[in-house]
Amino acid sequence: MGFFAKPIAQLIGELSKFPGIGEKTATRLAFHILRSSREDAESLAGTILAVKEKIRLCSKCFNITDEDPCRICKDTRRQQDVLCVVEGPQDVAVIERTGEFRGGYHILHGVLSPINGIGPDDLRMKSLVRRVADRDVREVIVATNPKVEGEATALYIAKLLKPFGVKVTRLAQGLPMGGELEYFDAATVSAAIEGRRDI
Amino acid sequence: MKSVITEALILRTNDYGESDRIVRFMSPGLGKVSGIAKGARKSIKRFGGCLEPFTLVSLTVQPREGLSLIKEGAAAKGYKGIKNDLERFAYGSYLLDLTNNIVADDLDDESEKVFFLLKNALALLEASDKPEEVVREYEVRLLGITGYMPSFLNCLSCGDPVDRPMDEAGQGGPVEAVFSPGDGGVFCRNCGSEKAGLESISIGTLKTLEAVSTKKVSFSRNAIEESGRIIPPFIMHHLGRRLKSLEFIDKMKGGV
Ligand SMILES: [Zn+2]
Ligand SMILES: [Zn+2]
Numbered sequence: 001m002g003f004f005a006k007p008i009a010q011l012i013g014e015l016s017k018f019p020g021i022g023e024k025t026a027t028r029l030a031f032h033i034l035r036s037s038r039e040d041a042e043s044l045a046g047t048i049l050a051v052k053e054k055i056r057l058c059s060k061c062f063n064i065t066d067e068d069p070c071r072i073c074k075d076t077r078r079q080q081d082v083l084c085v086v087e088g089p090q091d092v093a094v095i096e097r098t099g100e101f102r103g104g105y106h107i108l109h110g111v112l113s114p115i116n117g118i119g120p121d122d123l124r125m126k127s128l129v130r131r132v133a134d135r136d137v138r139e140v141i142v143a144t145n146p147k148v149e150g151e152a153t154a155l156y157i158a159k160l161l162k163p164f165g166v167k168v169t170r171l172a173q174g175l176p177m178g179g180e181l182e183y184f185d186a187a188t189v190s191a192a193i194e195g196r197r198d199i
Numbered sequence: 200m201k202s203v204i205t206e207a208l209i210l211r212t213n214d215y216g217e218s219d220r221i222v223r224f225m226s227p228g229l230g231k232v233s234g235i236a237k238g239a240r241k242s243i244k245r246f247g248g249c250l251e252p253f254t255l256v257s258l259t260v261q262p263r264e265g266l267s268l269i270k271e272g273a274a275a276k277g278y279k280g281i282k283n284d285l286e287r288f289a290y291g292s293y294l295l296d297l298t299n300n301i302v303a304d305d306l307d308d309e310s311e312k313v314f315f316l317l318k319n320a321l322a323l324l325e326a327s328d329k330p331e332e333v334v335r336e337y338e339v340r341l342l343g344i345t346g347y348m349p350s351f352l353n354c355l356s357c358g359d360p361v362d363r364p365m366d367e368a369g370q371g372g373p374v375e376a377v378f379s380p381g382d383g384g385v386f387c388r389n390c391g392s393e394k395a396g397l398e399s400i401s402i403g404t405l406k407t408l409e410a411v412s413t414k415k416v417s418f419s420r421n422a423i424e425e426s427g428r429i430i431p432p433f434i435m436h437h438l439g440r441r442l443k444s445l446e447f448i449d450k451m452k453g454g455v
Binding site: 019020112114115116117118119120147148149151152155156159183184185186187188 | 210211213216217243244247248249251252253274277282283284285288289292293295296299443444446447450
């Protein structure tokens with residue numbers, strides 16, 4: 001990058017920190033910004049700053065929001081007695097897109113991973129217990145990823161909430177829609193057999 | 200360097216970038232290795248979700264300086280009994296964490312021993328109703344292989360056996376000695392008397408710990424309890440920090 005003027009080299013450097021952006025793409029983006037109007041550049045810079053300044057965590061569900069409580073928590077038409085626990089805010093978006101779920105959320109901001117130095121106190125666990133203790137929650141759906149640490153997190157939550165007598169459920173695991181049996185690994189097929197249901 | 204196919208136990212994983220995964224694993228031939236599996240989170244075909252802790256895998260690896268390249272992988276064993284049980288998951292996490300932290304990257308000659316020790320410990324843990332015994336046994340044997348074995352039976356100060364009887368007739372032998380995590384071993388009653396704040400440990404437990412490294416022994420309830428008070432602190436002292444996985448075990452024992 002030595003042959004670029006310093007400011008543009010710096011911009012390339014910053015942009016290439018983004019996930020999935022290599023130096024080549026970063027260079028293309030940097031030159032796009034250089035060629036764009038001053039207004040466009042200011043708007044981009046302003047938008048980035050606004051994200052940092054205005055976005056915070058909802059005090060109830062810990063989703064990212066620009067108003068507190070967030071829109072989902074404020075929506076009285078949603079079921080108040082069902083909570084869906086997810087790893088991150090991006091999971092909320094995925095579940096919302098299905099239109100199947102009309103309850104509230106609780107965002108852990110990670111999963112239990114003692115090997116990676118993440119214990120229960122590093123996650124939004126205590127606040128989950130408080131929410132279940134404070135109001136009439138009938139069911140908690142644990143929607144952490146079906147990986148080792150997501151599973152352990154689900155077991156931990158089940159244990160944590162046991163004293164409250166609330167129903168704790170786990171998202172079903174098994175075959176993805178549109179797939180073909182012969183292409184799946186043994187673990188997926190065995191989870192599907194275990195999770196089979198009556199028809 | 201050419202690609203090799205190796206058996207491996209996954210120690211830890213971290214997602215990296217859009218779809219890659221960085222994986223630390225223990226291989227009998229390559230030792231403790233860090234590798235990158237490009238596209239691992241999307242390619243069911245090349246990895247089939249096998250790059251997760253508590254998995255015995257067969258990996259195709261291209262060894263490189265820094266991060267090796269993990270090209271393909273298939274699971275050979277999934278240790279379901281550990282993954283589906285929170286207590287065993289806690290102890291198992293500690294086994295992996297310990298291996299990752301204690302074993303040197305260039306432990307060439309001993310890697311095979313560490314690999315099989317870990318493989319055996321995970322298999323035992325999966326079915327055991329005494330997970331602590333499995334863990335204590337693993338700790339001591341791993342310390343032995345890596346050359347950090349504490350002195351269990353000879354006083355660090357005077358060198359005498361800590362169970363030496365008091366008189367010529369062989370009567371009145373001591374029943375206890377003190378263990379110092381910082382010094383890495385025991386002191387006899389005489390030498391240990393000036394040292395404050397050390398754990399008293401029964402001679403029976405010390406003998407059990409000494410024997411573990413060479414043969415299969417069964418821990419008494421007291422030996423499990425006592426060795427749990429000295430071995431982890433010794434290891435943490437040696438590492439210079441507390442492992443989060445150990446804290447998690449303590450948390451689980453305290454009832455979540
Ligand atoms: Zn909210
Ligand atoms: Zn002595």
